Amino acid sequence: MISNKAKYAFRAMLAIAAQEEGDALTSTEIARRHGIPHKFLEQILLDLKKAGILESRRGKTGGYVMLRPADTISFGEVLRLFEGPLAPLPCLSRNAYRRCEDCVSESSCEIRREFGRAYDLYRQVLDSTTLGDALRNRDNPDFRREERAAG
Amino acid sequence: MISNKAKYAFRAMLAIAAQEEGDALTSTEIARRHGIPHKFLEQILLDLKKAGILESRRGKTGGYVMLRPADTISFGEVLRLFEGPLAPLPCLSRNAYRRCEDCVSESSCEIRREFGRAYDLYRQVLDSTTLGDALRNRDNPDFRREERAAG
DNA sequence: CATATCCCTACTAAATAGATAGAGATAATG
């Protein structure tokens, strides 16, 4: 299960990305809409800003806007930001590779091999799906992704 | 990342399943081979026994043997036993479905939709790969699974 | 009866999750 923190981050980013271009959204408004504890959300938005994903404006007409386009931000990137490596085993992570302490041989590890097969597919979807995709897909729920990739 | 507990469970089961038919393996021997804390491993093996996966013999010539054939035990089943639901969101779990507390509409939830696509693939691999598969695959590392499924 | 095994329960230390709290910085507005 992903953490509440990560889920809140997704909800917030989708809300911000769905705004009209240049229109800022406040943390108060996002918290109200989605029932997220306000101070907790502020921390999350701050993390997203520090990661270079959001931009903020302070003061009375302040709020948050996207810094990068929604189509350049993948689910995988956001998830990693809040949860660390996505891989089920440290030896399967590309960004945060570590050998298992008790590892005898990676190439002959059955656990690594079978989890690797499963994780490859999982990662590939999350790293290739962007917030932009998610926003477009919500308008056509039965949309088949394969068709778009081909088009 | 999966827990050490689950990883130890996999190592133990693969070791037991690799034994000659009816040949018991002791917790002491498994712990020694894989550098697993012995008392911790005992708890794990007990869980596997209670789940009806392993059988045990007590006394001086005791140890553990498989109760069910290795080909009937999937990675998904073992993982769920030690980690609970595999799904990234409670609303995506089949065995332990729960609605998100802040859910407005599942069918229009972008997070659910995109994670659902990724998770479906992950789950399908883990639920269709058995300990038996893993043991056979270790002898032919470049084995393509698709071929076997077709045969 | 000594010993090697499995069986069972309780406990603990460290890390993580999920916030809560409070004060500061900044910008608009009357």
Place this chain on the structure above:
DNA sequence: CATTATCTCTATCTATTTAGTAGGGATATG
């Protein structure tokens, strides 16, 4: 220029989970 609504930053707190440790008890063999 004071008020107010924002974002910014750091510290703290509580509950849960993880990863064991500990200490027996039950049972089978020689």
